[in-house]
Amino acid sequence: MSLARFVARRIVVLVPTLFFVSVLIFSLQQLLPGDAALALAGEERDETAVAAIRARYHLDRPVVVQYAIWMGKVLRGDLGESLRSRLPVSELLASKLPVTLELAFASMLIALAIGIPAGVLSAARRGTVADLAANLVALSGLSVPHFWLGIMLILLFAVRLGWLPASGYVAPWENLGRNLTTILLPSIVLGTGVAGVMMRHTRGAMLQTLSADYVRTARAKSVPERLVILKHALRNALIPVITLGAIEFGRLLSGAVLTEQIFAIPGFGKLLVDGVFNRDYAVVQGVVLVSAGLYVLLNLLADVLYFVANPRLRG
Amino acid sequence: MRWPRPLTLVLALSLLLAVSPAGAQSVLRIGLNDDPDALDPTISRAYVGRLVFAGLCDKLFDVTPDLKIVPQLATGYEWAPDQRSVVLKLRSGVKFHDGEPLNAEAVKFNIEHHINTPGSFRKTEIGQIASVDVLNETTVRLNLSEPLVPLLAALTDRSGMMVSPKAARALGDKLGQKPVCAGPFRFVERVAQGKIVLEKFSDYWDKANIHIDRVEFVPITDSTARLASLRSGDLHMIERASPTDLPEIRGDSKLKVTGVPELGYQMIPLNVANGPRSKTLADARVRQAIDLAIDRETLVKTVFNNEYIPGNQWVSPSNYYYNAKLPVRPRDVARARQLLKEAGQPSLTFTLIVPPERDRQEAAQIIQAMLAEAGITMHLQTQENVTMLTNGRKGDFEAYFTFWSGRPDPDGNVFTQSTCKGAQNDSHYCNADLDALLTRARQVASPAERKKLYDAATEILVRDTPRLILWHRRVFTGTSARVQGFTPYPDGIIRFKGLKLN
Numbered sequence: 001m002s003l004a005r006f007v008a009r010r011i012v013v014l015v016p017t018l019f020f021v022s023v024l025i026f027s028l029q030q031l032l033p034g035d036a037a038l039a040l041a042g043e044e045r046d047e048t049a050v051a052a053i054r055a056r057y058h059l060d061r062p063v064v065v066q067y068a069i070w071m072g073k074v075l076r077g078d079l080g081e082s083l084r085s086r087l088p089v090s091e092l093l094a095s096k097l098p099v100t101l102e103l104a105f106a107s108m109l110i111a112l113a114i115g116i117p118a119g120v121l122s123a124a125r126r127g128t129v130a131d132l133a134a135n136l137v138a139l140s141g142l143s144v145p146h147f148w149l150g151i152m153l154i155l156l157f158a159v160r161l162g163w164l165p166a167s168g169y170v171a172p173w174e175n176l177g178r179n180l181t182t183i184l185l186p187s188i189v190l191g192t193g194v195a196g197v198m199m200r201h202t203r204g205a206m207l208q209t210l211s212a213d214y215v216r217t218a219r220a221k222s223v224p225e226r227l228v229i230l231k232h233a234l235r236n237a238l239i240p241v242i243t244l245g246a247i248e249f250g251r252l253l254s255g256a257v258l259t260e261q262i263f264a265i266p267g268f269g270k271l272l273v274d275g276v277f278n279r280d281y282a283v284v285q286g287v288v289l290v291s292a293g294l295y296v297l298l299n300l301l302a303d304v305l306y307f308v309a310n311p312r313l314r315g
Numbered sequence: 316m317r318w319p320r321p322l323t324l325v326l327a328l329s330l331l332l333a334v335s336p337a338g339a340q341s342v343l344r345i346g347l348n349d350d351p352d353a354l355d356p357t358i359s360r361a362y363v364g365r366l367v368f369a370g371l372c373d374k375l376f377d378v379t380p381d382l383k384i385v386p387q388l389a390t391g392y393e394w395a396p397d398q399r400s401v402v403l404k405l406r407s408g409v410k411f412h413d414g415e416p417l418n419a420e421a422v423k424f425n426i427e428h429h430i431n432t433p434g435s436f437r438k439t440e441i442g443q444i445a446s447v448d449v450l451n452e453t454t455v456r457l458n459l460s461e462p463l464v465p466l467l468a469a470l471t472d473r474s475g476m477m478v479s480p481k482a483a484r485a486l487g488d489k490l491g492q493k494p495v496c497a498g499p500f501r502f503v504e505r506v507a508q509g510k511i512v513l514e515k516f517s518d519y520w521d522k523a524n525i526h527i528d529r530v531e532f533v534p535i536t537d538s539t540a541r542l543a544s545l546r547s548g549d550l551h552m553i554e555r556a557s558p559t560d561l562p563e564i565r566g567d568s569k570l571k572v573t574g575v576p577e578l579g580y581q582m583i584p585l586n587v588a589n590g591p592r593s594k595t596l597a598d599a600r601v602r603q604a605i606d607l608a609i610d611r612e613t614l615v616k617t618v619f620n621n622e623y624i625p626g627n628q629w630v631s632p633s634n635y636y637y638n639a640k641l642p643v644r645p646r647d648v649a650r651a652r653q654l655l656k657e658a659g660q661p662s663l664t665f666t667l668i669v670p671p672e673r674d675r676q677e678a679a680q681i682i683q684a685m686l687a688e689a690g691i692t693m694h695l696q697t698q699e700n701v702t703m704l705t706n707g708r709k710g711d712f713e714a715y716f717t718f719w720s721g722r723p724d725p726d727g728n729v730f731t732q733s734t735c736k737g738a739q740n741d742s743h744y745c746n747a748d749l750d751a752l753l754t755r756a757r758q759v760a761s762p763a764e765r766k767k768l769y770d771a772a773t774e775i776l777v778r779d780t781p782r783l784i785l786w787h788r789r790v791f792t793g794t795s796a797r798v799q800g801f802t803p804y805p806d807g808i809i810r811f812k813g814l815k816l817n
Contacts, residue, residue, distance in 0.1 A: 033699070033701075033705070034699065034700075035701070035708075038704055039704075043720060044360055045708070045739050046439040049435075056434055082507075084361075085350070085351075085491070086488065086491050087507060092507050147537075150540075154547075158543060159543050162547060166544040167541075261536055262539075264533060266508040271508060279701060
């Protein structure tokens with residue numbers, strides 16, 4: 001099968017997937033208890049005012065009609081407007097996407113920088129103190145709750161030492177230095193979490209390849225151990241790690257809810273949470289649809305990479 | 316060693332100056348609890364937006380810390396003898412941020428805009444204005460459909476905010492994305508959930524009193540993170556600081572905290588007559604018994620470390636309109652039991668709906684224990700806020716735990732909550748005498764006269780207890796020691812006049 005056909009087939013699958021996601025999110029929102037118009041009205045309880053809100057956002061129409069109105073607009077590229085801030089949802093998403101992308105990218109960098117070397121080390125030195133230490137670090141990265149680690153880092157680096165800002169976000173084109181300092185702590189929080197997963201997978205894959213015949217052959221030919229590990233074993237072990245990396249990256253893109261809340265980073269996660277609490281349906285639908293799309297695309301990318309990296313698949 | 320050449324020195328210095336970010340500018344950063352909704356005074360409804368408006372949009376009037384109405388864009392007012400119209404005198408020479416003049420025509424436009432815009436949240440506040448007459452360039456007359464003294468208080472808030480008519484016409488319902496008002500600061504940019512940036516308006520009518528060049532509002536929902544940002548110096552002020560933050564703020568020499576009693580109250584509406592679920596608490600004696608079984612002093616001491624104020628009326632005990640003859644009653648379990656017996660419900664059981672929020676959850680548990688000692692079983696049911704309010708409206712509740720944010724005029728804290736047809740009256744409590752008193756209090760201008768009417772109304776409300784009013788919070792504002800000239804207001808809104816950043 002050629003790569004082009006493979007990609008084309010996967011893209012065709014994308015359409016029903018997104019359709020299914022849109023139906024699912026729409027129906028799930030209808031199950032949310034509480035009246036959106038009332039949520040929007042706040043302390044204003046006057047009947048006519050609430051009714052006006054309901055009419056403006058078609059909340060008085062049957063669910064199927066609401067879905068049809070929304071889908072019709074989406075197909076024309078209009079994601080509607082936020083019920084709360086009245087800003088166009090597409091504009092909101094466009095302003096959040098670079099933030100989320102940067103955060104995901106920086107976190108991934110940290111995850112890779114820690115996860116892969118730690119995985120290689122612990123596999124190569126299996127059963128030693130180094131292995132134990134790497135496992136300990138990976139497990140703590142996985143099991144420490146993000147909000148706790150976030151608060152601790154803020155208290156240490158921002159409040160006690162005063163080296164880094166506690167929260168907020170500055171766009172890179174405004175001030176690159178400040179941008180990097182604001183993104184550092186949240187990336188560490190997210191990155192260490194992913195690093196744990198990466199480390200565990202790298203270790204497992206390395207252990208498998210290290211016991212493969214060709215590695216034994218290489219060692220028998222007295223290839224230096226460093227080369228055996230880094231060249232012969234790691235290359236093959238990285239194939240499943242690539243896939244995992246792409247999926248983890250997709251997960252990061254769908255918004256790191258707690259981390260964004262704590263560091264006041266205006267990304268997808270914060271948009272989503274605020275949207276749910278304010279019953280801002282248009283925003284929730286927009287975020288979910290776009291993140292689902294990104295996730296599916298990254299999965300596709302992972303498959304392509306896998307396809308490219310693994311000659312056996314090309315048959 | 317050779318000295319650097321003068322030219323090199325000059326070049327190096329100028330480079331340094333060019334690179335250093337405008338050091339002389341004072342930028343005040345304020346941490347908000349939420350991201351505000353639309354920044355259009357007509358359709359804004361979230362409280363948090365008012366903090367931003369305080370910098371952006373001046374109002375016809377303002378209130379003092381002790382709730383007296385004072386001039387802002389209007390310099391004075393005069394009621395007609397029948398309270399059916401009021402003449403406002405406007406400040407002359409005031410300009411909007413786009414250079415347009417703020418005159419009588421602009422005021423007429425704004426009032427009509429507030430009332431006629433579909434989806435306006437101001438209509439219920441000033442909908443009684445039937446028409447606006449422009450008398451001359453700086454004088455308007457508001458004609459009312461009924462006498463309504465609390466109207467002026469509405470003009471101290473968003474209903475009194477004036478936007479540039481030119482901008483409003485051009486931007487339509489997009490005005491909130493680029494508001495053009497007549498306040499001390501103009502709108503620069505908004506990054507949704509990120510920040511709102513304002514900068515000093517050079518043509519502001521009172522610019523001599525504005526000492527801040529730029530204001531940035533940063534919404535941070537998590538209170539621990541917000542406090543950490545204040546402590547690290549990223550923020551200079553945080554609004555509505557949590558009582559749990561206080562020890563940390565007070566323990567930090569670089570920070571200060573101020574607290575003033577809020578205008579609103581925390582309360583439990585009881586279902587008196589709203590649908591089938593009103594059976595349990597329909598009898599006033601039963602409601603009285605619940606009230607008597609609660610020890611408010613202990614409640615405030617244990618849950619809020621005594622930072623809040625026990626209350627039993629719709630204004631706090633320090634307010635002019637508080638009925639001092641009816642103070643918070645001491646707990647009386649024996650009397651509570653007796654009342655229940657008289658009402659034929661000696662083993663009363665009901666459910667209180669509580670939103671998943673620390674303050675109210677903890678208070679509800681303490682109340683539950685207090686009621687148990689009077690033989691009352693109160694079940695607690697957690698419901699997310701919007702769900703609870705929806706059920707409150709529908710009558711699907713026996714009791715629920717909510718609050719009223721408060722208004723400067725007493726009418727705003729009692730009328731729609733307690734009159735038979737009041738939009739906030741989820742209890743569906745209805746008393747014709749009370750309606751008459753509260754309606755009359757809207758029509759008399761003299762505070763002493765109004766107080767008599769409100770005292771009588773409070774007597775009825777304390778006797779019938781359609782709602783348990785439990786405590787008043789204090790609005791705490793945390794500030795960096797660098798912030799000077801800050802005066803706390805009971806509405807929690809930060810005024811920029813006189814505020815300095817050292």
